[in-house]
Amino acid sequence: MNADPAAPTADGGITDSPPPRFGVNYTPRVGWFHSWLDFDPGAVAADLDAIAALQLDHVRIFGLWPLLQPSRTLIRPAALSDLRTVVQLAAERGLEASVDVLQGHMSSFDFLPSWVTSWHRRELFTDPDVVGAQTELVEALGTALSDLDNFSGLTVGNETNQFAEPGHPDRQQVTPGQMGTWLQRMDAAAHRAAPSGRHQHSFDSRAWFDDASPVLWEHATAVGDATTVHSWVFTATDRLRDDPDPPLEALADYQVQLAAAVADAPGRPVWLQEIGAPPPWVPPDHAADFLAAAITPVLDTPQFDGVTWWCSHDVSPALADFPELEYSLGLIDSNGQVKPAGRRIAELAAEQRRNPTPRSPRRTAVKLSPVAADGTGRAANAPGNPVWQAWLELTRAGRSATLIRSDLARDENQLGRRGITEVIDPADIA
Amino acid sequence: MNADPAAPTADGGITDSPPPRFGVNYTPRVGWFHSWLDFDPGAVAADLDAIAALQLDHVRIFGLWPLLQPSRTLIRPAALSDLRTVVQLAAERGLEASVDVLQGHMSSFDFLPSWVTSWHRRELFTDPDVVGAQTELVEALGTALSDLDNFSGLTVGNETNQFAEPGHPDRQQVTPGQMGTWLQRMDAAAHRAAPSGRHQHSFDSRAWFDDASPVLWEHATAVGDATTVHSWVFTATDRLRDDPDPPLEALADYQVQLAAAVADAPGRPVWLQEIGAPPPWVPPDHAADFLAAAITPVLDTPQFDGVTWWCSHDVSPALADFPELEYSLGLIDSNGQVKPAGRRIAELAAEQRRNPTPRSPRRTAVKLSPVAADGTGRAANAPGNPVWQAWLELTRAGRSATLIRSDLARDENQLGRRGITEVIDPADIA
Numbered sequence: 001m002n003a004d005p006a007a008p009t010a011d012g013g014i015t016d017s018p019p020p021r022f023g024v025n026y027t028p029r030v031g032w033f034h035s036w037l038d039f040d041p042g043a044v045a046a047d048l049d050a051i052a053a054l055q056l057d058h059v060r061i062f063g064l065w066p067l068l069q070p071s072r073t074l075i076r077p078a079a080l081s082d083l084r085t086v087v088q089l090a091a092e093r094g095l096e097a098s099v100d101v102l103q104g105h106m107s108s109f110d111f112l113p114s115w116v117t118s119w120h121r122r123e124l125f126t127d128p129d130v131v132g133a134q135t136e137l138v139e140a141l142g143t144a145l146s147d148l149d150n151f152s153g154l155t156v157g158n159e160t161n162q163f164a165e166p167g168h169p170d171r172q173q174v175t176p177g178q179m180g181t182w183l184q185r186m187d188a189a190a191h192r193a194a195p196s197g198r199h200q201h202s203f204d205s206r207a208w209f210d211d212a213s214p215v216l217w218e219h220a221t222a223v224g225d226a227t228t229v230h231s232w233v234f235t236a237t238d239r240l241r242d243d244p245d246p247p248l249e250a251l252a253d254y255q256v257q258l259a260a261a262v263a264d265a266p267g268r269p270v271w272l273q274e275i276g277a278p279p280p281w282v283p284p285d286h287a288a289d290f291l292a293a294a295i296t297p298v299l300d301t302p303q304f305d306g307v308t309w310w311c312s313h314d315v316s317p318a319l320a321d322f323p324e325l326e327y328s329l330g331l332i333d334s335n336g337q338v339k340p341a342g343r344r345i346a347e348l349a350a351e352q353r354r355n356p357t358p359r360s361p362r363r364t365a366v367k368l369s370p371v372a373a374d375g376t377g378r379a380a381n382a383p384g385n386p387v388w389q390a391w392l393e394l395t396r397a398g399r400s401a402t403l404i405r406s407d408l409a410r411d412e413n414q415l416g417r418r419g420i421t422e423v424i425d426p427a428d429i430a
Numbered sequence: 431m432n433a434d435p436a437a438p439t440a441d442g443g444i445t446d447s448p449p450p451r452f453g454v455n456y457t458p459r460v461g462w463f464h465s466w467l468d469f470d471p472g473a474v475a476a477d478l479d480a481i482a483a484l485q486l487d488h489v490r491i492f493g494l495w496p497l498l499q500p501s502r503t504l505i506r507p508a509a510l511s512d513l514r515t516v517v518q519l520a521a522e523r524g525l526e527a528s529v530d531v532l533q534g535h536m537s538s539f540d541f542l543p544s545w546v547t548s549w550h551r552r553e554l555f556t557d558p559d560v561v562g563a564q565t566e567l568v569e570a571l572g573t574a575l576s577d578l579d580n581f582s583g584l585t586v587g588n589e590t591n592q593f594a595e596p597g598h599p600d601r602q603q604v605t606p607g608q609m610g611t612w613l614q615r616m617d618a619a620a621h622r623a624a625p626s627g628r629h630q631h632s633f634d635s636r637a638w639f640d641d642a643s644p645v646l647w648e649h650a651t652a653v654g655d656a657t658t659v660h661s662w663v664f665t666a667t668d669r670l671r672d673d674p675d676p677p678l679e680a681l682a683d684y685q686v687q688l689a690a691a692v693a694d695a696p697g698r699p700v701w702l703q704e705i706g707a708p709p710p711w712v713p714p715d716h717a718a719d720f721l722a723a724a725i726t727p728v729l730d731t732p733q734f735d736g737v738t739w740w741c742s743h744d745v746s747p748a749l750a751d752f753p754e755l756e757y758s759l760g761l762i763d764s765n766g767q768v769k770p771a772g773r774r775i776a777e778l779a780a781e782q783r784r785n786p787t788p789r790s791p792r793r794t795a796v797k798l799s800p801v802a803a804d805g806t807g808r809a810a811n812a813p814g815n816p817v818w819q820a821w822l823e824l825t826r827a828g829r830s831a832t833l834i835r836s837d838l839a840r841d842e843n844q845l846g847r848r849g850i851t852e853v854i855d856p857a858d859i860a
Contacts, residue, residue, distance in 0.1 A: 034500040037467075038508050066496070070464040073750040078468050110548035115751045117547070118540035118599050129750075169548050320503040320559075321545045 019356045020299060021306025022349035023058030023096070024051055024331060025274060026086075029313040033106060036067050039082045045089050050332050051312050052093035054342050055349040059090055060273065060308050061099045062106060062158060063141070066113040072133045080144040091150040099145060100202070101138050101186075102157030107315070107326045110163075117170075124163055125174040125182040135189045142193025153197035155273070156186040159230065161203040161215040176375060179214040183223045200224035202273055205235045208258060209382035216375045221263035226305060229255045230274035231294070233281045234325075239384035248281060249293035250395060251383060253301075254403075257391070258381065260303040261368060261403035266417040269305035272298060276310035277341060278325040287328075288340035292348060299357035300400070302419075309345055361419025365404035366391045366426060390426035449786045450729060451526070451736025452779035453488030454481055454761060455704060456516075459743040463536060466497050469512045475519050480762050481742050482523035484772050485779040489520055490703065490738050491529045492536060492588060493571070496543040502563045510574040521580040529575060530632070531568050532587030532616075537745070537756045540593075547600075554593055555604040555612040565619045572623025583627030585703070586616040589660065591633040591645040606805060609644040613653045630654035632703055635665045638688060639812035646805045651693035656735060659685045660704035661724070663711045664755075669814035678711060679723035680825060681813060683731075684833075687821070688811065690733040691798060691833035696847040699735035702728060706740035707771060708755040717758075718770035722778060729787035730830070732849075739775055791849025795834035796821045796856060820856035 028035040029047050051059060061083065068079045083099060090097040103111055116122055116130060124130055138154060145151040164172045164179065174182070183201050190199035201224050207215035221227045231252040240246035252275050259270040275294060277287035291309070298304050314330035315322050331342030369380035369387055381387050387403070394401040401424070408414045409423045458465040459477050481489060491513065498509045513529060520527040533541055546552055546560060554560055568584060575581040594602045594609065604612070613631050620629035631654050637645035651657045661682040670676035682705050689700040705724060707717035721739070728734050744760035745752050761772030799810035799817055811817050817833070824831040831854070838844045839853045 031504070032501075034504060034506075037497060037500060037506060067467060070467060071462075071749045071751070073748060074461070074464060076464075076467060108549050109544040111544050112548075114539040114541050118542075119538050120751060121599055169551055318503060319501045321501070321550060 017302055017304070017359045019352060020304055021057050021096070021308075022345065022352065023056050023060065023306065023308045024054070024345075025308055025311040026051065026059040026061050027311040027313050027315065027330065029332070029334060029336060030316070032315055032319055033062060033064055033103075034319075036064055036079070036082065039085075041085055041089060044086055045092075046336075047313065048089050048093050048095060050336065050338070052095055053346075054331060054338065055346040055353070056095065057349070058096040058098070058152065058306070058308065059312070060155070061086055061090075061097055062103050063099065063101065064106075064111045065102050065104055065137075065157075066111050068101075068141075069133065069137050070113055072113075072115045072129060075137055075140045080140060083141065084144050084148070087145055087148050087151050091148060096150045096152045098152045098155060099141060100155040100158045101141050102134060102160055104157040105159055105162045108323050121170070123174065124172045126178050131182060131185060135185055138186050138189040139193040142190050142197065146194035146197065151194070151197065153194065153199045153225070154190045155199070155228070156183065156190070156201040156224075159202055159204045161207055161213060164214050165206055165210075166212050174214050176214045176216045176219070180216065180219050180223070183215075183219055187224050198225040200226045200228050200271065202228045202230060204230050205232065205255070208255060209235075209378055211376050211379050213375065213378070217262045217371060217378065221259065221268060226269040226271045227259040227263060228271050228273040229259050231255050231272060232274070232276065232278065234278055236383040237281055239382055242384070247392060247396070249290055250297070250392060252294045253297040253395075254383065254388065254391060256298050256301055256304055257362075257402040258368070260301060260418075261365070261405055263303075266303075266414060268303060270301070270303045271305045272307040274310045275307060276329045279328060280325075284328055288344035291341050291344050295348060296357075297395075297400070299352065300360045300362075301402075302359045302361055304359075309341075314339075362400050362402040363419065363421045364394060364399060364401040364424060365409075365418075365420045365422070366394070366401055366424050367406050367409050368403055369426075370406045386426035390424060390429050393429065394424070447732055447734070447789045449782060450734055451488050451738075452775065452782065453486050453490065453526070453736065453738045454484070454775075455738055455741045456481065456489040456491050457741040457743050457745065457760065459762070459764060459766060460746070462745055462749055463492060463494055463533075464749075466494055466509070466512065469515075471515055471519060474516055475522075476766075477743065478519050478523050478525060480766065480768070482525055483776075484761060484768070485776040485783070486525065487779070488526040488528070488582065488736070488738065489742070490585070491516055491520075491527055492533050493529065493531060494536075494541045495532050495534055495567075495587075496541050498531075498571075499563065499567050500543055502543075502545045502559060505567055505570045510570060513571065514574050514578070517575055517578050517581050521578060526580045526582045528582045528585060529571060530585040530588045531571050532564060532590055534587040535589055535592045538753050551600070553604065554602045556608050561612060561615060565615055568616050568619040569623040572620050572627065576624035576627065581624070581627065583624065583629045583655070584620045585629070585658070586613065586620070586631040586654075589632055589634045591637055591643060594644050595636055595640075596642050604644050606644045606646045606649075610646065610649050610653070613645075613649055617654050628655040630656045630658050630701065630703075632658045632660060634660050635662065635685070638685060639665075639808055641806050641809050643805065643808070647692045647801060647808065651689060651698060656699040656701045657689040657693060658701050658703040659689050661685050661702060662704070662706065662708065664708055666813040667711055669812055672814070677822060677826070679720055680727070680822060682724045683727040683825075684813065684818065684821060686728050686731055686734060687792075687832040688798075690731060690848075691795070691835055693733075696733075696844060698733060700731070700733045701735045702737040704740045705737060706759045709758060710755075714758055715770075718774035721771050721774050725778060726787075727825075727830070729782065730790045730792070731832075732789045732791055734789075739771075792830050792832040793849065793851045794824060794829060794831045794854060795839075795848075795850045795852070796824070796831055796854050797836050797839050798833055799856075800836045816856040820854060820859050823859065824854070
């Protein structure tokens, strides 16, 4: 799993990438993630059969932290074994599997063990005892899975930044420096335990677009083996309020270009790890079209490594209290019927396997607004601002464009390796 | 289970009670309550064997709310079944079993399902959806257990008041009136589901002694079929700081007399549902003596129904983050060895079975300080205050005394039914 899918070719380009991966975030059909409490390999096998039938090649799997580590000093062997079983069941169906460790946050619900909440509340990212235990859990999972051929690697946790963002009800106080240290510790633990895995961390779009997020661009694009992108249109719609026809399907491509542009290493893979079609921003009968319209533009990107749709199975309406949008994000409904979006991704994946979109550097890059070392300036690069507008104008004109960091805009080596021949300053076309 | 153990005898007294019950709060030896996640009937059977060998006749059993009801609309059949299995295993060893439903709080840890925390935080006692779901869980557990002969009843939850007390990190806002309504709803649900059970609720000593507690005396002594007493000396030691030789072993008796005194119904049973010997207040090598010294004085009390020691098994030192005192409260250590306190309670229980202490009304009662309808005035009845001092002085002088509510101090019916012939006003002996 260590091959760099966007390694430079002999001419210095990065067009020699393998075909992109198509997969799905696995949300168990019966019982959602509560099903870990009643682990049923037969039910998992049936879910994975349905996923494999959609021509997908990988799944992203989520444990629940309180079930894996109910005491700071108790990592449950049965929980590790159950996760291993899911990865093995995936292997039997030709699916690669990555595993997120610290959940943490899932679909509006926070799952934290009792030893970090209430009377035991303490800092998730800096308390030495907490961090030590998290490290042990990452290592334990890595060790439990490292010998499985289809195990692709760990993600530290699903959008772990959420616990440290303004607005969280129990916000953790953490500086960007502390966050970087924490991410590096978790990443190092993953690599120690599973040296051949490709490990990464994940975060929501605040890391890209909110100046206050303690996950900086450098954390996003330098810690771990790939840069993850979670693309949710509802995070951009407020910013696009003034656009009469907001091009929501362009957000994923913009974020992927941004992830590619921000990295110091031109060849660092970008994994579109979460993208979904949330109502009402995407009407349910438009989900399949949205899926194709959002994914297709990304496919030429040399650094693009794969897409993992959110999610496999609709949340059952029998489970209460999810935000309304969460009930219909699946490729497969809660009765097991494939939905139009499921058929569409199957077609797209099969077509890309037969006839992959050529990887091709975008010659034109829009210059990003400068971002300071402390992360200030990120918001100026969010959808709705001049950088986005310039990039979108080019896109709408049929000129597929990428992005470039302002401090790299005259770096011949970077320009050369990314194949960029034209840099556009948004100020020049405003 | 509906027999009133302190029903008035023909002469209007209440001395015809059955022998008191001796039991223990069951804390699984391996994995503490996290063991629900790896439910092992064999391990439970071994624990219950050890408990039965201590001449005990009952256990109090605790579920964990997030495992019973991980979604507001998902009560796990397997969790109900596991609890039923524990009650059945207890039956096979001649042990009655009561079950606490809403944990809630255990030994400093709070266990709340994700649908009432963080982004989903809402009022535990008043939110209609939450209360509805709690009602369903109480009913489901009652229904699951009601046919078992040794199932004695439900407790709403372990010290549920803690979530509503000042100082809780996520304090729930609830008035005494709302708390009373909530308790009555839970009690009604228990009775609907298991009509022959004796059901109750529980609370820590703040309900008795803190004016701010939303659980009022009337809730303690009128909701449910018995009044529960949790007696922990550390709750009184601050108040007894000025006493050169604080009689910590007298606290349980004082609380039992208080519970008997506060009830409108003179015959309402009082269950000493929790009492333990916490270090450093009780030095470990004094635990057995403390046990005998604290329980023995209570045994003559007509309303006294039984005692349930906290707890069966020491928390393993392998489990981190418990307050230090919690590791050594067991009758049995974490390796399965019976401790001196275990032998002492076995002797006491066997002796009481052979030769029960006669139930005998205490003829002298100290008049309590008045308490207003809103609960104001309770603190004046806490240890260290004149009521306590007067009661203690009598006790130390060998004159076993009870307590009486100030508004009942001239109620001939109440005095007669409780067998009280002398009421002492603390002011008269101050």
